[in-house]
Each structure stands twice: as C-alpha cells, then as structure tokens.
Amino acid sequence: MVIKVFVATVAGSTAIKKKQQEVLGFLEANRIDFEQRDIACNDDNRKWMRDNVPGEKKPENGIPLPPQIFNEEQYCGDFESFFDAKEGNEIYVFFGLAPPKSAKSIEISAEETEKPAENQEVITNAEEEKQVEAEEEAATAEEEGGEADEEQVEEEEGEEEGEEES
Structure with missing residues (x-):
C-alpha cells in the first residue's frame, strides 16, 4: 500500500x-x-x-x-x-x-519478558539475606544469654513484610 x-x-x-x-x-x-x-x-x-x-x-x-x-x-x-x-x-x-512496531517497543518487550525472572531472583536473594541476618542476630542474642528486644524483632519483621509487599 x-x-x-x-x-x-x-x-x-x-x-x-x-x-x-x-x-x-x-x-x-x-x-x-x-x-x-x-x-x-x-x-x-x-x-x-x-x-x-x-x-x-x-x-x-x-x-x-x-x-x-x-x-x-x-x-x-x-x-x-x-x-x-x-x-x-x-x-x-x-x-x-x-x-x-518501533525498535524501542521491541526492546522493551524483550526486556520485560526477561526482567521478571531476574528481578524475582534478586528480590528472593535479598529477602533470604535479610531473613538469614535476622536469624543470626536472634541466635547471637540468645547465645549472649539474653533475649532479643521484642520491639526490635517486631520492627524487623514489619520491615520485611513491607518490602515483600512492594
């Protein structure tokens, strides 16, 4: 045409x-x-x-x-x-x-298909690291003979939940 x-x-x-x-x-x-x-x-x-x-x-x-x-x-x-x-x-x-179909939209489409998996891994690794850190801090606090401050633990758990939502 x-x-x-x-x-x-x-x-x-x-x-x-x-x-x-x-x-x-x-x-x-x-x-x-x-x-x-x-x-x-x-x-x-x-x-x-x-x-x-x-x-x-x-x-x-x-x-x-x-x-x-x-x-x-x-x-x-x-x-x-x-x-x-x-x-x-x-x-x-x-x-x-x-x-x-512009080259830019094709590039964005390709990136969008790849990014969720990459981002998911990054988020998962970051969440795992924070969880491991929190567990280590709790274990360290117990080894020192005291319990971890309840407010601090609740704060950390609240932060983790907030990050999971975003």
Missing part, C-alpha cells in the same frame, strides 16, 4: 506550498512509502484527483486544493484532516496503515 499525495509543484500560494511540504516531510521523516503526484504539470493526475475526492470533501467551487491524500484508491483526506489526525495521534488510522 502506497500513500499518494497530490501536490502542485507550481503553486502560487505559499500557504499551499507549506501544507504540501508539511505532509511530504512527515511521510519522509516517518519512513512511510508515498508517491508524489503533480497536478500542475500532469492533467491525468489532476483529473484523477478531482474525480476521486468525495463530494462532501470538495470546496464550494468544486475544485479541491492540494495536498490531497490517498491510500492507493482510498481517499484519506486533505491537509486539515491530516493535521487533525496528526494532532490527535491518529495518523496511522488516517492513512489506513497499521502503526509500525
């Missing part, structure tokens, strides 16, 4: 030129395949564009101004529709394309 952008390479209006540049620049920057079709120098392109822009999208004078955007034969919209879709983060819907 190729996006077709109908433009006028010989446009008298700077506003039209800017709109065309914005659409084409966006497509290039996002590496979306497109064809630029000139309506100023090619009567067939002009006729095809005018015939395929839906009636409700044509201005009052009946002549749609460039840029007009199509996905193959399917009409996507004009610059205003493009701009609204871009601002609403719905640009791939506008073009009728599936959003690309």
Whole structure:
C-alpha cells in the first residue's frame, strides 16, 4: 500500500506550498512509502484527483486544493484532516496503515519478558539475606544469654513484610 499525495509543484500560494511540504516531510521523516503526484504539470493526475475526492470533501467551487491524500484508491483526506489526525495521534488510522512496531517497543518487550525472572531472583536473594541476618542476630542474642528486644524483632519483621509487599 502506497500513500499518494497530490501536490502542485507550481503553486502560487505559499500557504499551499507549506501544507504540501508539511505532509511530504512527515511521510519522509516517518519512513512511510508515498508517491508524489503533480497536478500542475500532469492533467491525468489532476483529473484523477478531482474525480476521486468525495463530494462532501470538495470546496464550494468544486475544485479541491492540494495536498490531497490517498491510500492507493482510498481517499484519506486533505491537509486539515491530516493535521487533525496528526494532532490527535491518529495518523496511522488516517492513512489506513497499521502503526509500525518501533525498535524501542521491541526492546522493551524483550526486556520485560526477561526482567521478571531476574528481578524475582534478586528480590528472593535479598529477602533470604535479610531473613538469614535476622536469624543470626536472634541466635547471637540468645547465645549472649539474653533475649532479643521484642520491639526490635517486631520492627524487623514489619520491615520485611513491607518490602515483600512492594
């Protein structure tokens, strides 16, 4: 599927030129395949564009101004529709394309699948170390002939429970 952008390479209006540049620049920057079709120098392109822009999208004078955007034969919209879709983060819907899977999202997915096991081991090892330390402290306190301070033991147990919850 190729996006077709109908433009006028010989446009008298700077506003039209800017709109065309914005659409084409966006497509290039996002590496979306497109064809630029000139309506100023090619009567067939002009006729095809005018015939395929839906009636409700044509201005009052009946002549749609460039840029007009199509996905193959399917009409996507004009610059205003493009701009609204871009601002609403719905640009791939506008073009009728599936959003690309970015390399970043693929990396994150791979990391997420690996991380829980690694993190679980780290958490488990940390919990085990704390538990061993608490048991050693209790044993040391008993060997010294006294009992461990009840408040200190309760505090340590409370800390362990709080860490397990997080």
